[in-house]
């Protein structure tokens with residue numbers, strides 16, 4: 199165990215030495231990775247922020263339950279009972295057909311056309327205001343209510359919420375594709391860096407093999423090198439993201455103030471930020487692994 | 501113990517570097533390997549740590565058939581051999597002591613213990629004062645001594661040296677050879693490839709002479725333990 203730890207610290211130190219030895223090129227690499235990763239990370243941050251806004255808007259969806267004009271009193275009572283016991287209902291208001299007609303008459307330009315009608319065409323209705331509820335649950339509830347005897351029609355205003363959710367799903371999918379592409383790019387970058395590193399260290403690797411180093415011993419510093427580069431790239435992307443948000447928020451805050459809101463774009467939650475850095479480190483390791491597996495075997499001492 | 505039986509080596513490209521070479525070197529022996537340039541000395545040398553594999557025949561090192569050794573077992577074979585190469589193969593991006601510590605790190609010594617052993621080895625070859633120097637700052641003879649220190653730091657039972665006195669003046673060469681005699685004194689088996697006939701002659705030790713890949717002469721061990 200002690201030997202194991204000591205060998206790993208030695209490998210880590212060797213990797214750090216190599217990073218320091220080629221500061222300029224490593225810095226450029228890390229910057230390239232950082233910028234590449236900042237794109238999906240930034241997109242993800244925007245989606246997260248949008249999601250919180252969307253949640254705030256769809257907090258109180260409405261639903262109108264129109265009664266069948268021929269509904270029997272017993273059916274009407276059953277509907278009322280069902281609505282009062284439904285989960286997530288925040289407020290319930292009965293709008294009689296007379297009231298509805300009065301409302302409609304008040305609407306400019308409609309009074310005359312309504313007067314032409316000799317009878318009230320409007321049904322009685324319940325206006326249901328709901329608490330926070332996912333669009334799917336709302337839809338289910340509406341469908342269920344629609345099947346009750348005495349219910350004419352149920353109208354839900356969740357369509358826009360659905361559309362927004364669908365749009366965000368597309369956005370998230372696009373981000374996932376982008377993230378996958380850039381992740382592959384990062385793996386390729388580390389693959390190549392490590393390849394060059396292996397080639398420049400060819401002689402050292404040969405000597406180490408001649409003096410009895412195991413393959414694992416020779417590979418280890420390269421893994422650390424790849425992982426460290428990836429990690430540094432991940433941290434750089436977070437720094438780029440944080441800097442961009444500070445700049446963006448100046449504009450967003452002014453805009454939000456004009457709407458009387460104190461909204462601003464939030465940085466990634468700490469857990470997600472750490473995950474970005476760790477993921478980048480993992481990708482760097484993967485690039486190094488592939489490179490080492492491909493090129494280290496080729497180097498045999500003569 | 502090193503034992504060759506019917507060993508031939510043909511490099512890709514056609515040339516037969518060794519042809520049917522058979523000999524045995526007992527534990528604690530000091531043997532010279534001579535021959536003209538291109539006779540196959542380095543080839544024979546490289547077969548022992550399995551840097552090359554024979555085309556025919558077998559090479560035994562302490563009873564282990566290294567001509568058929570698995571790739572994964574190579575590091576463990578090489579750790580038990582002290583190798584001194586014709587071109588030294590020191591690393592010029594690190595100090596003398598770091599070079600000598602290299603094989604110790606591979607064997608799993610903690611840095612402190614490795615440094616202690618490396619200093620002892622450098623002291624033995626008279627290079628302790630230059631432990632912080634970079635090998636490029638050293639003369640050819642000094643570099644050769646660092647290479648020897650690196651080879652013996654792990655205290656191997658077998659020491660192999662390919663032309664360790666090439667490019668050295670007579671005095672430095674004699675000092676290096678004296679070192680090998682010292683190692684033999686403490687029980688190490690030593691094989692030295694050298695084309696310095698005068699030097700080899702003077703010492704009166706067992707000599708294996710290669711000629712165009714064939715073992716042309718084996719003067720036999722002083723105690724007569726030859727085949």
Ligand SMILES: Nc1ncnc2c1ncn2[C@@H]1O[C@H](COP(=O)(O)OP(=O)(O)OP(=O)(O)O)[C@@H](O)[C@H]1O
Pocket residue numbers: 511512513515516517535536537538539540541542543544695
């Ligand atoms: N890697 C190789 N590929 C092909 N041929 C080789 C290789 N190494 C050596 N040879 C050939 O094998 C023969 C023996 O070479 P070797 O290096 O063993 O000779 P040597 O006795 O060590 O010579 P020197 O005294 O010059 O070092 C030579 O003819 C050489 O050209």
Ligand SMILES: [Mg+2]
Pocket residue numbers: 541542543586662663
């Ligand atoms: Mg040679």
